[in-house]
Amino acid sequence: MRTAPAINWLAKLRHFLQVMAFALMVATLQYAFMPERPYGPPLVYSLLIATLTWAVIDLGRDLFPSAAETGWPKGYAGLALVLAGIVIGYLVGTTLADAVCRYFQWYPPGTGQTTSELRSSILITALAGVVGSFYFYAVNKGAYLQRKMAEARHQANEARLKLLESQLEPHMLFNTLANLRALIGTDPARATAMLDRLNDYLRATLTASRTDAVSGRHTLADEFARLRDYLELMAVRMGPRLRYTLELPEALSAQPVPPLLLQPLVENCIRHGLEPSLQGGEIRVAARQGAAGLELEVSDTGVGCRPTPEPGFGLSQVRERIATAYAGQAHMDWHSQPGSGTCARLTLPLHTP
Structure with a gap:
């Protein structure tokens, strides 16, 4: 009726x-x-x-x-x-x-x-x-x-975010498979352990993606959980050369963010900061509430690099995603110097329930 x-x-x-x-x-x-x-x-x-x-x-x-x-x-x-x-x-x-x-x-x-x-x-x-x-x-x-x-703009933004996310996942997978292929010839035992970790990571990521699709909500707690799975996967390959710290205050764990927002930044830290260093280094991912809103920081103690006119895939993806998701209300600062590591800081609007 x-x-x-x-x-x-x-x-x-x-x-x-x-x-x-x-x-x-x-x-x-x-x-x-x-x-x-x-x-x-x-x-x-x-x-x-x-x-x-x-x-x-x-x-x-x-x-x-x-x-x-x-x-x-x-x-x-x-x-x-x-x-x-x-x-x-x-x-x-x-x-x-x-x-x-x-x-x-x-x-x-x-x-x-x-x-x-x-x-x-x-x-x-x-x-x-x-x-x-x-x-x-x-x-x-x-x-x-x-x-x-307004509905059409929202749907277009959602479609664009999905497209960017679909580009990120194969990029990460191809990089991981390339590393796995290199390990097979030099250290089969670590290659097997890495393959097991990759299976676990993909299974957890697929389950989380389905949950996000049903609920329409991806939180910082979900994002940090995926980062932990990915870093554990990379730790199998790099061993003690990779150390990491994840800092997420309980008060910010329910903050909504686009899925896989921080992973390209972590990948950059490993590929350009820690892998070229014989000693490796530490990656630190932290969330905090700042004066301008929600601040997310990804930094490493690796070799660093000089800023280039054309940003790489990861930085470009992150900038496009926050521009699409937040329509000018968010920005990213990126700093790096040879020998001084790299730091990327995102400032996003703070969601209030």
Whole structure:
């Protein structure tokens, strides 16, 4: 059984206040053209006619099936509702306004509107009703189009993030398989251990990806868990040359982030910082709440390098992903010097539940 949508009474009140402002404007214009007459009658007529016309149209349209893009009744029902609102608003509003004007004796006994004034009153009511209805129709349609544009942008960003993520996973896998191939000829036992770790890592990553797809949420705790699995995999190949520290405060563990956001930075630390060094080094991944938001830092004590005009695959991917996910609200700082290691710091908006 289909239930009727809930009525947005706040929107109704906003529409009513807008109609009242429009009615005041109409009454003021009438008085400006006929200053010899009192201001009370046109004000009363305008407010009562406008109120009843608004009530019939704005409240009545919820009784009919409405189009999603406008919120107005479909087909001829919408046109009939506007015409009914104008006619009922004019007839009932005029009757009530006549009674009010006679009660306050704004018109001399036995007098009323002349034929020309009656025609003007009907014309003003018709024009005001049509203009007001078209205004609210256009506003509703504009709001609908804005919502659709926002949804389209969100879906495009989601698709772009998925594309970037799909590029990251093969890149990491190819690098790992290349390392595994090198180990097979030199140290079969470590190659076997690394293959077992790779199986565990892929199984954990696949399970986590499915969970993220269902929940639509990937947290810092999930991201750090994947980093730990990946670093354990790399530790099989590098042995004691690879040391790492993961620092995630409990208060930040539920912060949402794009999946595999930090892994390219960790891969860069291993490939360009620790592997070229005979002594290896340490990788440190830390999360903290800073003055500008959520700060994520990936650093190493490796050989470092000179900044290049063209960033590598990992840095480019991270920059594109935060630009897509956060629309200019996030940025990355990257520093490296020969012999001094490398540090990449991401500043992201802090999510508040």
